Amino acid sequence: MESNTYDIIIIGGGPAGLTAAIYTSRAFLKTLVVEGDAPGGQLVLTTDIDNFPGFSQGINGPELMIEMRKQAERFDTSFVSINAEQVSKKDDGSFEVRTTAGDLYLAKAVIISTGASAKWLGLESEQKLRGKGVSACATCDGFFFQNKAVAVIGGGDSAMEEATFLTKFASKVYIIARKDKGELKASKIMLKRAEDNPKIEFVYNFEVKNVLGTDKVAGLELRSTVTSEIKTLPDVEGVFLAIGHKPNTDFVKDIVELDPIGYIKVSNNTKTNVDGIFVAGDVADHRYRQAVTAAGMGCMAALDAEKYLNSLNK
Ligand code: NDP
Numbered sequence: 081m082e083s084n085t086y087d088i089i090i091i092g093g094g095p096a097g098l099t100a101a102i103y104t105s106r107a108f109l110k111t112l113v114v115e116g117d118a119p120g121g122q123l124v125l126t127t128d129i130d131n132f133p134g135f136s137q138g139i140n141g142p143e144l145m146i147e148m149r150k151q152a153e154r155f156d157t158s159f160v161s162i163n164a165e166q167v168s169k170k171d172d173g174s175f176e177v178r179t180t181a182g183d184l185y186l187a188k189a190v191i192i193s194t195g196a197s198a199k200w201l202g203l204e205s206e207q208k209l210r211g212k213g214v215s216a217c218a219t220c221d222g223f224f225f226q227n228k229a230v231a232v233i234g235g236g237d238s239a240m241e242e243a244t245f246l247t248k249f250a251s252k253v254y255i256i257a258r259k260d261k262g263e264l265k266a267s268k269i270m271l272k273r274a275e276d277n278p279k280i281e282f283v284y285n286f287e288v289k290n291v292l293g294t295d296k297v298a299g300l301e302l303r304s305t306v307t308s309e310i311k312t313l314p315d316v317e318g319v320f321l322a323i324g325h326k327p328n329t330d331f332v333k334d335i336v337e338l339d340p341i342g343y344i345k346v347s348n349n350t351k352t353n354v355d356g357i358f359v360a361g362d363v364a365d366h367r368y369r370q371a372v373t374a375a376g377m378g379c380m381a382a383l384d385a386e387k388y389l390n391s392l393n394k
Contacts, residue, residue: 085186086112088385089177091164092193092328094121095371096361098148099378100191100385105155107386112158112185114177119161120145121195122217122362123371130223132371144371160185167192167335167357173392175356188392189356189385192336192344193378194328196362196369200321201233205291209319213297216321218242219370227251230318231300233288235264239322240274246320247279254313255280258287258305286311291319327363341366350381358385 088104090097093115104111123129123141130138139147149159166178167190177185198216200206206214215221218232222245230250232243235257243253255274257264261284264271274280285306292299292312299314327343329336337345337353344352344364352359360381361374 084184086110086158087187087389088112088189088191089114089175089185089187090191090193091167091177092116092121092195092361092363093119093149093159094145094193094195094361094374095123095148096195096363096374096378096381097121097191097193098145098152099375100193100360100382101152101157102148102155103379103382104191104386105152105157107382109386109389110158111152111156112160112187113152114164114179114185115149115159115161116163116194117161119149119159121374122198128224129220129371131219163331164194165331167332169335169354169356173356189358189389191350191358191360191378191381191385192329192332192352192363193360193374193381194331194363195374196325196327196343196366198321199324199326201288201323203288203290206288206319206321209291209293209297212295213293213317214291214319214321217369218245218320218322221318221320222246222249225250225318228317229254229313229315230320231256231313231316232320232322234322234324235259235266236322236324237266237270238324240266240270242320242322243274243280244270244277246318247277250279250318252315253277253280254283254300254316256283256286256288256300256302258285260284260306283313288319325362325366325369327366329363348384350377350384356388358388 087109229252286302289303290301358381360377
């Protein structure tokens with residue numbers, strides 16, 4: 081086998097991709113992970129992870145990803161720390177993966193596990209306080225805001241779901257929506273659930289001007305989207321962005337089928353519409369979006385890919 085030729089190439093080095101790599105490498109499949117230029121996925125942006133089974137005292141996100149990577153290395157997974165730019169299928173049914181540096185890698189099967197990226201507002205104060213009270217994952221970080229006031233930014237189903245979830249911990253949850261009551265994107269049922277929750281207060285027609293605080297969040301400054309009014313919510317200690325996620329699928333949009341919001345379409349557990357290309361994790365899942373579900377799907381994709389490779393040798 082040539083040095084740039086593998087049995088399987090896994091694109092994406094988050095929990096889905098690394099779990100897949102552990103399985104394929106342990107099955108003696110020559111495995112390359114194209115882990116991207118910011119390896120580890122969204123978990124490296126979080127601090128404590130309390131809900132990944134096996135760590136009774138919790139584990140910090142970057143540490144968990146380092147351990148998963150080491151585990152894959154132990155079984156001889158190879159890594160390149162660069163982004164994939166294109167995946168193409170050759171006439172003989174194998175695949176060519178081109179990186180942004182122009183390097184080519186070949187394999188008989190591919191698993192795409194490039195995840196999704198949370199959208200951020202792009203404010204300097206928001207970026208400065210990321211991980212210090214500003215988060216894009218209520219399930220991951222909500223627990224740290226027990227009996228505190230928090231704000232959820234957004235007016236879609238994610239915002240309603242995150243706000244409702246946060247009421248388990250927080251004393252008060254503001255939902256900051258830039259549109260008016262009746263114009264939100266959220267589905268009626270999820271909106272009603274949030275409206276009926278006594279801990280939730282909607283702030284319509286306002287957007288975030290600034291996240292206040294130096295080392296941690298200490299209030300939220302808002303700007304009206306209809307008048308020139310500015311107002312402050314001084315009690316807010318946590319800010320949760322729920323303005324959507326963008327699946328990282330641009331580089332495969334010409335080869336695999338995507339759903340209307342850009343996620344990879346899956347059929348039969350981890351299959352795409354292209355024979356030999358499998359999918360795992362948030363790149364195909366906007367519903368669960370958990371490290372443990374991504375890891376589980378990584379395992380499934382590896383087993384499906386292994387079966388596919390075996391079928392080629394028959
Ligand atoms: P959506 O695109 O549906 O909603 C995004 C929200 O964020 C909108 O209210 C939008 O406001 C707002 N927003 C976007 N940019 C900004 C900004 N810069 N400042 C302030 N607000 C902003 O994304 P979701 O993540 O909520 O949902 C994505 C998909 O996943 C949907 O199809 C949804 O139904 C689905 N989903 C389903 C769930 C379930 O069924 N349990 C749970 C979560 C998501 P505006 O309207 O003004 O553009």
